[in-house]
Amino acid sequence: MADVNSTPLNEDEKRLAELGYKQELKRTWSGFSNFAISFSIISILSGCFTTFAQAWNNGGPVAISWGWPLISAFIMVIGLCMSELVSAFPTAGGIYWWAAKLGGPQAGFYTGWLNLIGLIAVTASVVYACATFMNVTIGLFTPAWASTLGGDPLLQAFALFIVLMIVAALLNIFSSHLLAVVNNISAYWHVFGSLAVVLILLLTAKEYQSPSFVFTERINNSGFSDGMYWWYVLPLGFLLTQYTITGFDASAHLSEETHGAATTAAKGIWQSIFYSAIGGWILLLAFLFVAKDTKFINDPANGYGAGQVTAVFASALPAAMFKAVMLISTVGQIFCAIACMTSTSRMMFAFSRDGAVPGSALWSKVHPRTHVPVNAVVASSIIAVLITLPALYKSPAGVPVAFYAVVSIAVIGLYLAFLIPIYLRLKAGDNFRPGPWTLGRHYKWMCSVAVAEIAFISVYFCLPFLPSAVPFTPTFTWYDVNYAPILAGGVLLAITVWWYASARQWFKGPIRTVDETPTPASPSAQALTETKPIG
Structure with missing residues (x-):
C-alpha cells in the first residue's frame, strides 16, 4: 500500500486518503463534467421518448402533465439527501460506501449489489431503447432497411443493441478525459436538442390539443378496469418519471475523477435532477x-x-420535421448510453476494489495508460446484453414487457440502493458529521419522505403491467409476466444466502489502500473518519 505522506497531496487527494484510498483514477473532470454525466444519464431525450407510452396507456395526459412534476418533486428530495451524503463521502463507491460507513459491512454488501444490478439494468434498458429508436430512424432515412434481417423489427433492434453496446464500451475504454469531453457535448446536446424539439412541435404541428385535454384527459389502455384507474393504473404510469430521472448517482461514482468533489459532486446530483425535471416537463x-x-x-x-x-x-408533423425529431432523440440516447456505461463500470471498479465481486482483482484493475477500469467496462457490457435477451421474445399483446421489466429492475435496484444509506443517515441523526454541502436540520423530514417514496414505487413496479400477467387468471400467460420481482427477489435471495453462507466471514466493508491517514484539514474532513456504523 502507498504512504499518502510520501508525496504532497492536493485537497481532493487528502479527502480521498481520509476515506482510505489512494488516487488511482485520473482526476480530470470539472464540476460541469460531473453534472453533465448525471444530466446525460437522466437524459430527457431518452426517457421521455422511450417510456412515454407507459404513461400514455396507464393514465394518459394526466399521468404526464401532473404526474411528472409530482414525482419529480419526490425525486428531488431523494437527490438532495444523496447530495449531503456524497459531500461527506466523495468516493467512486458512492452509495455502497455510504451504507457501509453508516451501517456496517452487511448494509454495504446489500447496497452495493442492488446498486450494481440497477446500474447494469439501466445501461441495458437505455442501450436497447436507443436501438429501437435508431431502428425507426434508420428506416425513415433508408427505406431499404425495413427488409434487413428478414424484416423482423425485434432482430433489427437487437442487432443494433449489440452494435451500440460495443460502441459505448469502446468509448469508455479509450480515455477518461475523452469521456468528460463527450459528456460536456452531451449536456449541450440535451439542452439545445430538447429546445429544438419543443420548437419544432409547437411551430410546425398541423393541429393542437386544448389545455383541457393536456391537464384533465384520462386514458386507460392497460386492460385493467376503469375502477382501478386511480389506485393501480395511474401509479403504473409514473414509471415514466421515475425511470427517466434516475442514474444521477453517477456524480458520486465519478467523484474520484472530479475536482472539488465534496462540493461539485453534491451540486452535480441535485442540479441534474432540477434541470431535467423542468426540461422534461416542458418537452412532455x-x-x-x-x-x-x-x-x-x-x-x-x-x-x-x-x-x-x-x-x-408522425401524425402531427411534416415528414422532414418528423425525421429531425427522431434524429435529435436518437443522438441524445447514444450520449445517454455512453454515460450509463461509465457510471456502471466505475461502480463495478469500486465495489471490486473492496473485494465484493467475484474475480475482484480483474474488475478492479486500472489500465496504466488510460487510467480506466477496462475489464469492468467489458464485464458490464456483457452482463447487460445477457439480461436483455428476453427482449427477443414478442408478447402476444404487443407490449414490450421484457423492456419494461428491465426498466423496472433498474428503478427498483437503484432506488432500493438509495434507500439504505438515506435511512441510515436518518437513523444516525446528529452523530452524522456532514461535509461542506449539508441539509442542516431539514434532513429529518427529507430523509423520511425519500424512504417512504422509494418503498412505495418499489412495490408498484413489481406489479403486473397487463391483466394477462396476473397469476391464476384465465388469460394468464408467461409472455406478459413482469419478471422484475422474480429477478429482483432472486437477487435479494442470492445476496442473503451468499452473505450468511460466506460473505460475512470475509467481507469487512471498504478496504483501505493507503497506509496512514493524513491530518484532516477541517472539521468536515475529520468527520470522514469519525462516523461510526449504526446498527
Missing part, C-alpha cells in the same frame, strides 16, 4: 399538445412503446 407538455390524432396514436398497428410516441410525431 409539447408532446401532449400535438397529440391530436388520439385514434391513430392508440391504434394497435403502431405497436406499443416506441411505436406510440413516434405515432404522435
Whole structure:
C-alpha cells in the first residue's frame, strides 16, 4: 500500500486518503463534467421518448402533465439527501460506501449489489431503447432497411443493441478525459436538442390539443378496469418519471475523477435532477399538445412503446420535421448510453476494489495508460446484453414487457440502493458529521419522505403491467409476466444466502489502500473518519 505522506497531496487527494484510498483514477473532470454525466444519464431525450407510452396507456395526459412534476418533486428530495451524503463521502463507491460507513459491512454488501444490478439494468434498458429508436430512424432515412434481417423489427433492434453496446464500451475504454469531453457535448446536446424539439412541435404541428385535454384527459389502455384507474393504473404510469430521472448517482461514482468533489459532486446530483425535471416537463407538455390524432396514436398497428410516441410525431408533423425529431432523440440516447456505461463500470471498479465481486482483482484493475477500469467496462457490457435477451421474445399483446421489466429492475435496484444509506443517515441523526454541502436540520423530514417514496414505487413496479400477467387468471400467460420481482427477489435471495453462507466471514466493508491517514484539514474532513456504523 502507498504512504499518502510520501508525496504532497492536493485537497481532493487528502479527502480521498481520509476515506482510505489512494488516487488511482485520473482526476480530470470539472464540476460541469460531473453534472453533465448525471444530466446525460437522466437524459430527457431518452426517457421521455422511450417510456412515454407507459404513461400514455396507464393514465394518459394526466399521468404526464401532473404526474411528472409530482414525482419529480419526490425525486428531488431523494437527490438532495444523496447530495449531503456524497459531500461527506466523495468516493467512486458512492452509495455502497455510504451504507457501509453508516451501517456496517452487511448494509454495504446489500447496497452495493442492488446498486450494481440497477446500474447494469439501466445501461441495458437505455442501450436497447436507443436501438429501437435508431431502428425507426434508420428506416425513415433508408427505406431499404425495413427488409434487413428478414424484416423482423425485434432482430433489427437487437442487432443494433449489440452494435451500440460495443460502441459505448469502446468509448469508455479509450480515455477518461475523452469521456468528460463527450459528456460536456452531451449536456449541450440535451439542452439545445430538447429546445429544438419543443420548437419544432409547437411551430410546425398541423393541429393542437386544448389545455383541457393536456391537464384533465384520462386514458386507460392497460386492460385493467376503469375502477382501478386511480389506485393501480395511474401509479403504473409514473414509471415514466421515475425511470427517466434516475442514474444521477453517477456524480458520486465519478467523484474520484472530479475536482472539488465534496462540493461539485453534491451540486452535480441535485442540479441534474432540477434541470431535467423542468426540461422534461416542458418537452412532455409539447408532446401532449400535438397529440391530436388520439385514434391513430392508440391504434394497435403502431405497436406499443416506441411505436406510440413516434405515432404522435408522425401524425402531427411534416415528414422532414418528423425525421429531425427522431434524429435529435436518437443522438441524445447514444450520449445517454455512453454515460450509463461509465457510471456502471466505475461502480463495478469500486465495489471490486473492496473485494465484493467475484474475480475482484480483474474488475478492479486500472489500465496504466488510460487510467480506466477496462475489464469492468467489458464485464458490464456483457452482463447487460445477457439480461436483455428476453427482449427477443414478442408478447402476444404487443407490449414490450421484457423492456419494461428491465426498466423496472433498474428503478427498483437503484432506488432500493438509495434507500439504505438515506435511512441510515436518518437513523444516525446528529452523530452524522456532514461535509461542506449539508441539509442542516431539514434532513429529518427529507430523509423520511425519500424512504417512504422509494418503498412505495418499489412495490408498484413489481406489479403486473397487463391483466394477462396476473397469476391464476384465465388469460394468464408467461409472455406478459413482469419478471422484475422474480429477478429482483432472486437477487435479494442470492445476496442473503451468499452473505450468511460466506460473505460475512470475509467481507469487512471498504478496504483501505493507503497506509496512514493524513491530518484532516477541517472539521468536515475529520468527520470522514469519525462516523461510526449504526446498527
